[in-house]
Amino acid sequence: MTNLVEIRGLTVEATTDSGRWIQILKGIDLDIAAGETVAFIGESGSGKTTAAMTLLGYARPGCRISGGTVRVDGRDMASLSEKERAALRGTTVAYVPQSAAAAFNPAATIMDQVIEVTRIHRLMPPDEARRRAVALFHALSLPDPDGIGDRYPHQVSGGQLQRLAAAMALIGDPKVVIFDEPTTALDVTTQVEVLRAFKAVTAKRRIACVYVSHDLAVVAQIADRIMVLRNGAVQETGSVDDILTRPTHPYTKELLHAFHPDTGGRSAPPVGDAAPLLEIKTLSAGYGPPQPNGQPLVLAVQGVSLQVKRGTNLGIIGESGCGKSTLARAIAGILPACKGDIQFDGRELWHSAGQRSREQLRDLQIVFQHADTALNPAKSIEDILGRPLTFYHGLRGKARDARVDALLDMVHLPRALRHRRPAELSGGQKQRVNFARALAAEPKLILCDEITSALDTVVAAAIIDLLKELQRELGLSYIFISHDLSVIEAICDEIIVMYRGQTVETIIPSARQQPQHPYSQLLFSSVPKLDPTWLDTLNSDADRMRVA
Amino acid sequence: MKTHSSIGTFAAWSGYRINPVGLVSVSVVLFWALVALFAPHITPHSVGEMIDADYFGPMRPGLWLGSDYLGRDMLSRLILGARYTVGISLAAVFIACFTGVVLGMTSAVLRGPVDMVVSRLLDALNSIPSKLFGLMVVAAVGSSIPVLILTLSIIYVPGAYRFSRALAVNIDTMDFIMVARIRGEKLPYLIASEILPNIIGPVLADLGLRFVFIVLLLSGLSFLGLGVQPPYADWGALVRENIGGLPFAAPAVIVPSLAIATLTISVNLLIDNLPQKIRDRSAS
Numbered sequence: 001m002t003n004l005v006e007i008r009g010l011t012v013e014a015t016t017d018s019g020r021w022i023q024i025l026k027g028i029d030l031d032i033a034a035g036e037t038v039a040f041i042g043e044s045g046s047g048k049t050t051a052a053m054t055l056l057g058y059a060r061p062g063c064r065i066s067g068g069t070v071r072v073d074g075r076d077m078a079s080l081s082e083k084e085r086a087a088l089r090g091t092t093v094a095y096v097p098q099s100a101a102a103a104f105n106p107a108a109t110i111m112d113q114v115i116e117v118t119r120i121h122r123l124m125p126p127d128e129a130r131r132r133a134v135a136l137f138h139a140l141s142l143p144d145p146d147g148i149g150d151r152y153p154h155q156v157s158g159g160q161l162q163r164l165a166a167a168m169a170l171i172g173d174p175k176v177v178i179f180d181e182p183t184t185a186l187d188v189t190t191q192v193e194v195l196r197a198f199k200a201v202t203a204k205r206r207i208a209c210v211y212v213s214h215d216l217a218v219v220a221q222i223a224d225r226i227m228v229l230r231n232g233a234v235q236e237t238g239s240v241d242d243i244l245t246r247p248t249h250p251y252t253k254e255l256l257h258a259f260h261p262d263t264g265g266r267s268a269p270p271v272g273d274a275a276p277l278l279e280i281k282t283l284s285a286g287y288g289p290p291q292p293n294g295q296p297l298v299l300a301v302q303g304v305s306l307q308v309k310r311g312t313n314l315g316i317i318g319e320s321g322c323g324k325s326t327l328a329r330a331i332a333g334i335l336p337a338c339k340g341d342i343q344f345d346g347r348e349l350w351h352s353a354g355q356r357s358r359e360q361l362r363d364l365q366i367v368f369q370h371a372d373t374a375l376n377p378a379k380s381i382e383d384i385l386g387r388p389l390t391f392y393h394g395l396r397g398k399a400r401d402a403r404v405d406a407l408l409d410m411v412h413l414p415r416a417l418r419h420r421r422p423a424e425l426s427g428g429q430k431q432r433v434n435f436a437r438a439l440a441a442e443p444k445l446i447l448c449d450e451i452t453s454a455l456d457t458v459v460a461a462a463i464i465d466l467l468k469e470l471q472r473e474l475g476l477s478y479i480f481i482s483h484d485l486s487v488i489e490a491i492c493d494e495i496i497v498m499y500r501g502q503t504v505e506t507i508i509p510s511a512r513q514q515p516q517h518p519y520s521q522l523l524f525s526s527v528p529k530l531d532p533t534w535l536d537t538l539n540s541d542a543d544r545m546r547v548a
Numbered sequence: 549m550k551t552h553s554s555i556g557t558f559a560a561w562s563g564y565r566i567n568p569v570g571l572v573s574v575s576v577v578l579f580w581a582l583v584a585l586f587a588p589h590i591t592p593h594s595v596g597e598m599i600d601a602d603y604f605g606p607m608r609p610g611l612w613l614g615s616d617y618l619g620r621d622m623l624s625r626l627i628l629g630a631r632y633t634v635g636i637s638l639a640a641v642f643i644a645c646f647t648g649v650v651l652g653m654t655s656a657v658l659r660g661p662v663d664m665v666v667s668r669l670l671d672a673l674n675s676i677p678s679k680l681f682g683l684m685v686v687a688a689v690g691s692s693i694p695v696l697i698l699t700l701s702i703i704y705v706p707g708a709y710r711f712s713r714a715l716a717v718n719i720d721t722m723d724f725i726m727v728a729r730i731r732g733e734k735l736p737y738l739i740a741s742e743i744l745p746n747i748i749g750p751v752l753a754d755l756g757l758r759f760v761f762i763v764l765l766l767s768g769l770s771f772l773g774l775g776v777q778p779p780y781a782d783w784g785a786l787v788r789e790n791i792g793g794l795p796f797a798a799p800a801v802i803v804p805s806l807a808i809a810t811l812t813i814s815v816n817l818l819i820d821n822l823p824q825k826i827r828d829r830s831a832s
Contacts, residue, residue, distance in 0.1 A: 332730055333730060334726060334729075334730060353729070353730045353732075356732075358732050361730060361731060361732045366727075366730065368723045368726070368727070370723060373722045373723040373724065374722075374723040374724050374727055375724055376724045376742055376745070376746070377746065378745030378746045378748075379741075379745065387728075387731075387741075388731060391731060391732070391733070392731075437727070441731070
């Protein structure tokens with residue numbers, strides 16, 4: 001039997017700003033049989049999405065497929081004309097994007113967009129297409145499959161939208177489907193549902209899948225084979241078992257290692273004799289105009305109390321919308337809390353940042369999730385790091401330059417980066433700069449709001465190691481907010497589980513304490529394990545919890 | 549091919565990519581700026597002197613651009629007109645855009661009542677038709693160069709304000725502004741250092757566009773006789789004076805129109821083709 005996909009000696013080139021061409025994919029060979037799922041795994045910039053896109057015959061603007069063949073169902077996508085490729089896209093090969101929210105048109109109903117492929121290719125009459133779409137919604141276990149098509153994209157959740165994007169890809173009955181990091185932006189609890197749905201549908205229709213991801217555990221659930229990419233070259237290809245149990249290439253070992261963060265590294269927290277650094281009592285915060293009872297319209301955080309001792313770390317975990325970021329914003333004073341007390345370093349803090357003194361602002365820094373938007377794209381790294389030095393410490397000229405160098409050293413970035421702009425750095429580098437800016441203030445407490453969520457596993461693990469190292473050197477405390485349990489367990493002395501604006505449980509990892517509250521149990525059990533059978537054997541407590 | 553390679557080497561040497569269109573337009577703008585600067589020294593005749601027996605005379609040696617409706621030298625009048633057109637318009641556009649952009653960014657950053665009051669006031673100003681406003685002010689105060697500059701800038705402040713406020717509101721929602729706010733930064737730093745560098749491109753394009761509008765409005769006012777007063781004339785006034793020459797295809801009416809066109813088009817092309825810094829990560 002011939003393979004459905006045959007890639008031979010594929011190279012892709014990209015042009016630089018000054019017009020030079022550089023090879024970004026360096027000779028890739030791959031076969032995929034019908035019904036088989038191959039995962040492309042690697043860090044950001046490794047070329048995994050570029051490689052997957054060539055199956056559509058597509059290279060991003062500024063790039064070109066410069067050599068080799070990409071045979072999909074017997075036809076070479078690399079040499080076809082654009083018109084012939086367009087005829088195959090959606091019917092033979094289909095694509096599920098990373099961010100379904102950005103892939104849907106907010107002004108059209110979901111059904112119209114899902115069946116658009118059948119209209120473009122004149123595959124079937126609209127009524128039949130609608131019936132097929134509803135059948136797909138059933139198969140992807142979407143709630144209210146008959147009615148969901150009439151809604152608009154903003155009326156469904158992120159996980160549902162991702163499954164709808166898959167329905168859009170599957171309606172043309174493709175033989176090959178490309179999933180480009182479809183669950184990266186989702187919560188662990190939602191990710192489980194989406195993965196289950198994908199796996200069931202593709203297995204039933206014997207679709208060949210390419211699954212692009214940087215998460216080895218997710219890939220272990222869904223793939224038959226794994227191809228590890230780095231710097232545009234294949235490092236290793238093998239079955240899931242081989243890669244997970246007998247990795248041969250150093251990079252694969254690094255990936256596996258990143259998945260087992262070093263949890264034993266943290267010593268027991270110092271004895272709590274001193275006064276806590278931060279103490280919060282029955283804090284409430286929310287959004288919207290104030291109501292007659294003095295509270296905002298929507299309360300996102302309700303009566304949360306917590307304590308952070310000097311030199312220890314607190315983790316806050318929960319799914320999207322549970323209020324964990326709102327809590328961080330309330331502590332930082334961005335969103336003034338409507339009720340409760342914040343005590344920092346023995347003194348009462350104003351609820352609004354505008355009223356706090358410069359010293360108080362300096363001692364409590366916040367690091368935002370998206371380094372892309374948290375760094376001013378128009379300024380050089382030097383200016384970004386230098387401003388807090390001048391602002392808080394009055395450093396100028398040589399002293400400031402020396403301190404910027406020291407900060408770059410601290411976060412393990414080459415000093416030559418200081419003249420670059422944020423857009424010229426990788427995601428991990430940007431996050432380090434983002435963090436170095438907080439360090440520049442010499443704070444006592446740093447609020448880290450999902451700072452590793454946008455990064456791939458290897459880079460995230462490196463950032464976590466960096467945070468630990470800096471804590472040892474500088475005696476900082478962190479409040480670490482994340483939906484990723486493994487990250488939190490690696491760094492925190494105490495974990496608070498938040499659900500619907502309230503804390504449901506406090507867990508101390510070093511005491512090997514097991515979660516008691518049903519929601520914590522669901523959250524902890526939803527974290528993917530490297531075991532390939534994990535998804536199939538996961539008990540359905542999750543579903544029961546969700547219904548309740 | 550030769551010029552292309554020389555541009556290429558210049559780009560490699562300076563680190564900036566310069567567009568040939570930008571190069572041409574910058575020379576046109578510079579040319580008019582120099583003409584305006586040295587006008588009194590290079591006019592062959594006095595502006596008011598009638599030297600041609602015929603009116604609407606053709607181009608000929610000694611009268612390189614022909615003569616106007618009174619037989620005055622068109623070249624001299626055009627050269628001196630550049631002074632008024634370029635000078636008044638530039639001054640007005642800078643005042644208008646500076647005021648508008650600063651107010652716009654301030655409103656975006658401060659939000660709330662400040663934004664409300666400033667926006668409504670400027671909206672009210674915006675609702676007065678620009679020509680009518682100009683006519684009214686000039687009729688009330690009389691026409692002089694400072695009055696013209698101020699009137700023209702006031703007319704164009706609301707537009708610049710709206711434009712920059714819309715841009716700044718988008719930037720204001722970014723996390724880096726939040727970081728600067730909770731660092732305790734004050735308004736001047738926020739607008740000058742965090743917001744302005746991110747909106748400078750569109751703001752410059754807007755400045756170019758507004759410059760064109762001001763040149764046209766000034767020409768329009770002069771055309772109505774409310775701009776620069778005789779015997780001096782800006783380009784718009786030159787067109788009006790000589791409009792009677794249109795049936796004779798007199799250079800006296802065509803030349804100032806061409807001058808207005810070259811200046812306004814060049815300013816816009818220049819702003820669209822500013823030198824770009826080449827940022828090649830892998831090369832460094």
